Structures are given as structure tokens and as C-alpha cells.
Amino acid sequence: MKATSKGRIKIILKGSALVLWCVVIFMFSANNADESNKQSNAVFNTVIEFVNPVYDSLDTTAQAEYKDTATFIIRKLAHFSEYALLGILAFINFSKVKKLGYRGLFAAVFSCIYASSDEIHQLFVPGRAGQVRDVLIDTSGAVAGILLAILIRKIWLKSRKKKS
Numbered sequence: 522m523k524a525t526s527k528g529r530i531k532i533i534l535k536g537s538a539l540v541l542w543c544v545v546i547f548m549f550s551a552n553n554a555d556e557s558n559k560q561s562n563a564v565f566n567t568v569i570e571f572v573n574p575v576y577d578s579l580d581t582t583a584q585a586e587y588k589d590t591a592t593f594i595i596r597k598l599a600h601f602s603e604y605a606l607l608g609i610l611a612f613i614n615f616s617k618v619k620k621l622g623y624r625g626l627f628a629a630v631f632s633c634i635y636a637s638s639d640e641i642h643q644l645f646v647p648g649r650a651g652q653v654r655d656v657l658i659d660t661s662g663a664v665a666g667i668l669l670a671i672l673i674r675k676i677w678l679k680s681r682k683k684k685s
Contacts, residue, residue, distance in 0.1 A: 539610040543635060546603055550639050554648025561592050568595065600655055601662035608632045608663030612670040621674060625667045632663030 552560070565588060569576050572591075576584060611628035618624040636659035640651035 604659040604662035605666030608666030
């Protein structure tokens with residue numbers, strides 16, 4: 522296989538991974554409020570067994586408060602995590618930009634624009650709402666992912682220099 526063919530395949534694979542992840546995020550956002558709540562409740566029920574085994578012994582009011590707080594945290598961590606991966610994939614796709622800082626900036630701007638469009642999309646989904654706070658959380662997650670990618674890249678480059 523020629524180097525140019527390998528290069529094209531890499532570009533297609535990287536681009537496909539980014540597009541696929543954008544579709545996954547879009548699909549989560551397309552869930553109406555009931556579906557979204559079912560997903561959050563399923564995660565809450567799984568997590569609560571490990572995090573707080575005394576949950577069942579709490580009174581109903583305390584359980585409701587605990588569940589509301591925990592569900593909020595779970596939902597925001599989900600936003601942060603899915604956009605951390607988006608940031609990493611965007612960073613990888615801007616590989617033609619050699620300066621890591623610029624590459625990171627382009628990936629962050631892309632992720633912020635996608636987060637904004639995702640929140641606008643949610644305005645049209647029954648029971649959902651677009652939140653500026655979520656754009657900030659999403660963008661923060663993307664930046665965290667990008668910083669992780671930059672750190673890994675620098676460590677990898679340093680280890681390659683040592684080997685040569």
C-alpha cells in the first residue's frame with residue numbers, strides 16, 4: 522500500500538470516528554425528557570449501590586434530595602465526559618496543524634460550536650431545554666480532553682526522542 526493510501530485511510534478513520542461521536546451525542550440529545558430521565562435513573566440506580574449503601578435506610582425526603590443531587594451530578598459528568606472524548610477526537614482530526622496550541626484551540630472552538638448547536642437542538646426536543654450552563658460544561662469537558670491529548674502527545678514525542 523502506498524503512503525498516500527495509508528494517509529487517506531487514516532484521515533477517513535479519524536474523520537469517521539469524529540462524525541460517529543457527533544451522531545452519538547446528537548442521538549442522546551434527541552431523546553425526549555422521559556427517555557433521558559430513564560437513562561439517568563438507570564445510571565443512578567447502578568451507582569447508588571456502590572456509592573451509598575445506606576440510601577435505602579434514608580427517609581423518603583432525604584432519598585428524594587439525594588437522588589436529585591446525584592442525578593444532577595451524573596448528568597453533568599455525562600456531558601463533561603462525552604465532550605472530553607469529542608475534544609480528543611477533534612484534536613486528532615486537526616493533526617495537520619503542527620503547533621499543539623493552535624490545534625488545541627481549533628479543537629476547542631469546534632467542540633464549543635458543536636455544544637452550542639447541540640443545546641439549540643434540545644430546544645426542539647419535547648421536555649428538554651437548551652442550557653448555556655451545559656455549553657460551558659461541555660466545552661470544559663472538551664478542553665479537559667484536549668489538554669489530556671496534548672499531554673499524551675508530548676509524553677509520546679519525548680519518549681520517541683529518547684529512543685532515537
